Amino acid sequence: MLATKDLLGLQTMSVADLERVLETAVAMKEILARPLRKVPTLRGRTVCTLFYEASTRTRTSFETAARVLSADVTSISAQSSSIIKGESFKDTLLTLQATGVDAFIIRHHMAGAPHYAASLVSAGVVNGGDGMHEHPTQGLLDLFTIQERLGRLEGVKVAIVGDSLHSRVARSNVWGLTKLGAHVTLCGPPTMMPPAVQSLGECGRVRVTSNLCDALDGADIVYVLRIQLERQQAALFPSVREYAGLFGLNSDALKRAKPDALVMHPGPMNRGVEISAELADSDRAVILDQVQNGVAVRMAVLYLLLGGHEH
Ligand code: CP
Helix, strand or coil: CCCCCCECCCCCCCHHHHHHHHHHHHHHHHHHCCCCCCCCCCCCCEEEEEECCCCCHHHHHHHHHHHHCCCEEEEEEHHHCHHHHCCCHHHHHHHHHHCCCCEEEEEECCCCHHHHHHHHCCCEEEEEEECCCECHHHHHHHHHHHHHHHCCCCCCEEEEECCCCCCHHHHHHHHHHHHCCCEEEEECCHHHCCCCHHHCCCCCCEEEECCHHHHHCCCCEEEECCCCHHHCCCCCCCCHHHHHHHHCECHHHHCCCCCCCEEECCCCCCECCCECHHHHCCCCECHHHHHHHHHHHHHHHHHHHHHCCCC
């Protein structure tokens, strides 16, 4: 089991817990490869996905993960619940817990909302993405994918290209990667870099550049971030076309990285903006592997939070 009842972020997660999730996900992936993808591990438990923001990957993969482990699933979205009538976050949580929820997966536009939820309910809480703060299970599935493909995380050079300022994915990846010994270069326009980059990640393992060639030089992994126009308060670059010209990744730019460098993206992609369509569809991209591994990693998280102590 994990050291805490909740999984709120990779900044606060111990290395032992990070490694436990990655090891458990290997066993979960083996279950997913069986002809009958079902085990009774979480029978009698209820998992609730409570999403105040849109999602395809996170929500679906958590719900699939719960069902493979035989848990019951309750699915609540802001648009189709009493939240739309003005019910508060607190009352929504307490009401759902009263129906028998054992673990909440929460996505919210406010940073810290899952932490507040964790203080209100005795059920486990998993952060499914909170504002511009963290997206820990995305970070975990990315770590798993890199380890699966390269056989290690220690010493791996990862270039994260794009809007790190608004990206909860970048934040979780920086913490997870640096805790497990990888080196991270954040690359993008200066207006899209976090102001306190020195305080991100383990000491000395994160650097920043606005030069794409410099960032890609010798990289094992090029992690492309989505341009999140919906979170930007002001125009942070002159035009999408100029952004694509300076920071968009295509096969030509990728030549700067190691010859076998892999391309990752958390999705959803803006094809032709941060990544070219031909690269996204090429065998250098492991974007669908990330999605597939998301189910195994989220199975591991649910198992360790809800069932690990019983089996
Ligand atoms: N990567 C990710 O969080 O995707 P969704 O928004 O579709 O869940």
